Amino acid sequence: MNTVYHQNGYKVSLGKQGADRYTKISYPQRYGRYSEVETKEAIYQFNGNAEIIFARGKGETWPNPQEWLKRSVGNDWIYYSTGGYTGVFEAIGEFYLPNLQYPTNALMGGNPFASDPVRRIINEWHDNIVKVRGGLAGAPPQVKDFLGKAVANNPAILAEKARRLFQISGGRVTVLPPDSRHADYNVIPLTAAEGCLYKCRFCKVKTARPFQEVSKAEIERRLDELVELYGEDLNNYNSLFLGEHDALCSSRELLLYSVTRAYERLGFGTSYMRGSNVFLFGSVDSFLNAEEQLFDELRRLPCEFYMNIGLESADQETLDKLGKPISAAAVEEAFKRMQSINAAYMNIEVSANFLMDASLPDSHYPATLRLIRDSIPRRKPKGTIYLSPLKFGAPSRELVLAFNRFKLQSRLPTFLYIIQRL
Numbered sequence: 001m002n003t004v005y006h007q008n009g010y011k012v013s014l015g016k017q018g019a020d021r022y023t024k025i026s027y028p029q030r031y032g033r034y035s036e037v038e039t040k041e042a043i044y045q046f047n048g049n050a051e052i053i054f055a056r057g058k059g060e061t062w063p064n065p066q067e068w069l070k071r072s073v074g075n076d077w078i079y080y081s082t083g084g085y086t087g088v089f090e091a092i093g094e095f096y097l098p099n100l101q102y103p104t105n106a107l108m109g110g111n112p113f114a115s116d117p118v119r120r121i122i123n124e125w126h127d128n129i130v131k132v133r134g135g136l137a138g139a140p141p142q143v144k145d146f147l148g149k150a151v152a153n154n155p156a157i158l159a160e161k162a163r164r165l166f167q168i169s170g171g172r173v174t175v176l177p178p179d180s181r182h183a184d185y186n187v188i189p190l191t192a193a194e195g196c197l198y199k200c201r202f203c204k205v206k207t208a209r210p211f212q213e214v215s216k217a218e219i220e221r222r223l224d225e226l227v228e229l230y231g232e233d234l235n236n237y238n239s240l241f242l243g244e245h246d247a248l249c250s251s252r253e254l255l256l257y258s259v260t261r262a263y264e265r266l267g268f269g270t271s272y273m274r275g276s277n278v279f280l281f282g283s284v285d286s287f288l289n290a291e292e293q294l295f296d297e298l299r300r301l302p303c304e305f306y307m308n309i310g311l312e313s314a315d316q317e318t319l320d321k322l323g324k325p326i327s328a329a330a331v332e333e334a335f336k337r338m339q340s341i342n343a344a345y346m347n348i349e350v351s352a353n354f355l356m357d358a359s360l361p362d363s364h365y366p367a368t369l370r371l372i373r374d375s376i377p378r379r380k381p382k383g384t385i386y387l388s389p390l391k392f393g394a395p396s397r398e399l400v401l402a403f404n405r406f407k408l409q410s411r412l413p414t415f416l417y418i419i420q421r422l
Contacts, residue, residue: 002014002015002016002017003015003140003142003143005136005139005140005143007135007136007138007139008135008136009039009040009135010037010038010039010132010135010136011036011037011038012035012036012037012038012132012136012139012143012146012147013035013036013037013038014035014142014143014146015033015035016030016033016034016035016036017033017272018030018031018032018033018034019031020032020272020273020274021273021274021275022182022183022184022273024089024093024094024095025095026089026095027066028066028068030045030054031184031186031236031273032047032048032235032236032272032273033048033235033236033272034046034047034048034053034054034236035050035146037129037132037147037150039128039132040058041057041058041059041128042055042056042057042058042121042125042128043055043056043058044125044128044129046146046150047233047236048231048232048233048234048235048236049149049153049230049231049232049233050146050149050150050152050153051071051150051153051158051161051233052071052125052126052129052150052153052158053070053071054068054069054070054071055068055069055071055121055125056068056069056121057117057118057120057121061116061117062117063081063112063115063117063118064081064082066082067079067080067081067082067096067112068080069118069121069122071158072185072422073162073165073422074162074165074166074172074173074421074422075158075159075161075162076100076101076102076421077101077113077122078098078099078100078101078420079098079099079112079113079118080096080097080098080099081096081097081099081109081110081112082095082096082097083096083097083108083109087108088108090404090407091108091400091403091415091416092108092181092415092416092418093181093384093413093415094181097109098185098418098420099111099112099113100418100420101113102421103392103393104392104393104418104419104420105388105389105390105391105392105394105417105418105419106389106395106416106418107389107394107395107396107399107400107403107416108395108400108416109395126151126154126155129147129150129151130151132147133147133148133150133151161229164229165189165229165422168222168225168226168229169189169190169191169222169243170191170194170214170244171207171244172421172422173189173241173243173244173421173422174207174421175245175419175420175421176241176279176420176421176422177241177279177280177281177306177308177351178308178351178353178384178386178415178417178418179279179306179308179349179351179384180239180241180277180279180306182277182306183238183239183277183279185420185422186236186237186239187237187239187240187241187277187279187422188226188230188237188239188240188241188262188266189240189241189243189422190219190222190223190226190240190241190242190243190258190262191214191222191243191244192213192214192219192242192243192247192250192254192255192258193211193212193213193214193243193244193246193247193249193250193254194207194209194211194212194214194244195207195208195209195210195211195212195244195245195246196211196244196245196246196283197211197246197249197283197285197286207244207245211246211249213250213251213254214254216254216257219254219257219258219261220261223261223262223265223266224265226265226266227265227266230266234266234267234271235267235270235271235272236271236272236273237266237268237271237273238268238271238273238274238275238276238277239268239276239277239278239279240259240262240263240266240268240276240277240278240279240303241279241280241422242255242258242259242262242278242279242280243280243281244281245281246281246282246283246286247280247281247282248280248281248282248283248286248287248290248307249282249283249285249286249289252290252291252293252294252297255294256294256297256298256301259278259298259301259303260301263276263301263302263303268303269302275304276302276303276304277303277304277305277306278303278304278305278306279306279308280305280306280307280308281307281308281309281310282307282308282309282350283309283310284309284310284311284326284330284331284334285326285330287307287309287334287337287338287350288330288333288334288337295341295344295345295348298345298347298348299345299346299347299348301347303347304347304348304349305347305348305349306349306351307348307349307350307351308350308351308352308353308386309334309338309350309351309352309353310352310353311331311334311335311352311353311354312324312331312353312354312355313328313331313354313355313360313364313367313368314328314331314332314335314367314368314370314371315328315361315363315364315366315367315368316328317361317363317364318355318360318361318363318364318367319331321360321361322355328367331371332371334352335352335371335375336375338350338352338383339376339380339383342380342382342383349382349383349384350383351383351384351385351386352383352384352385352386353386353387353388353417354368354372354385354386354387354388355387355388355389355390356387356388356389356390356399356402356403356406357389357390357391357399358398358399359390360390365406368406369406369409369410372385372409372410372411372412372414373409373410373411376411376412378411379411379412380411380412381413382412382413383412383413384412384413384414384415385410385412385413385414385415386414386415386416386417387403387406387414387415387416387417388416388417388419389416403416
């Protein structure tokens with residue numbers, strides 16, 4: 001039930017209800033149930049645990065009334081900018097551009113964190129909530145209770161909760177699948193298999209741990225701890241990131257067990273958010289070796305599955321330069337299977353990553369185009385291609401223009417991959 005209380009220029013709204021389905025829209029949208037505190041200078045929004053999740057300033061000093069800050073469950077602040085809307089949507093498939101505080105491979109965006117109003121929101125939000133609590137001495141019990149919890153969730157506590165999440169997951173999630181943009185990166189991480197098969201020289205985000213499966217007992221322990229950690233905010237989630245870097249390489253039995261138990265224990269079937277999603281990474285070898293029976297069984301589950309495969313290049317010279325220990329023939333075979341799976345299963349989409357960089361061999365782009373243009377007789381709406389800039393912290397107008405040319409020639413949905421962590 002929504003409760004609204006005004007006093008001394010402050011407004012507190014409890015139990016607000018945002019959208020219950022993720023959509024692509026060109027104006028700010030909030031999802032799930034949340035509470036809001038509004039002052040003369042800013043608006044702050046909190047999740048079911050009274051932890052701050054969104055904020056934006058008010059007035060002429062704030063960069064844009066359509067832009068806002070989001071705090072991730074990993075305790076990163078992300079600034080969502082419009083970037084001109086149309087250009088952003090064409091580039092990343094979303095209407096808002098996430099600007100990150102840590103090094104990433106983004107080609108677009110500025111540095112909103114250098115703005116004084118943005119820095120003030122990040123640095124002063126907690127002090128301002130303390131002031132609000134002090135200014136609402138006559139508030140009803142439920143408002144006082146909420147403000148007490150919001151004040152208790154200070155920056156140090158939020159950082160500790162993030163560290164607890166990393167501990168449960170066996171380490172920080174250093175990269176999320178690009179398809180998790182469909183859920184605004186609001187995913188619960190469950191590591192079913194640690195490490196990755198390949199230790200490619202170019203990769204900056206994968207761990208050095210050898211690949212190994214997690215036991216069913218460990219899956220259950222992690223689910224217990226995730227349920228406790230997410231607490232009252234759990235019903236705002238409907239999406240799982242099945243980690244780590246190659247969950248598809250785990251056994252069919254473990255993968256199905258992990259997804260089924262996560263769906264049950266995390267309450268996706270009764271979430272405020274409609275539907276449910278599972279995002280995971282796979283390698284060329286794990287994808288080619290996956291049994292058809294796995295896809296048949298996934299088809300029967302009440303989830304949308306998004307599998308992202310790192311192909312990187314269809315050119316052998318480029319693969320060798322990148323230090324990726326696979327053959328161009330295997331990449332082509334994986335791409336063909338990708339088309340087959342996408343056509344056969346309504347609730348499964350396999351996407352693929354290819355790299356972009358001016359230093360790659362001249363044979364890289366023609367080889368990639370032979371796959372995503374020449375091998376496909378007509379345009380298809382499914383099987384997204386993500387182009388990932390090779391370098392971090394190197395915005396480039398030239399690469400953006402190259403991407404646009406590449407996108408126009410592709411017969412599959414094609415977007416830039418902005419690497420985000422959790």
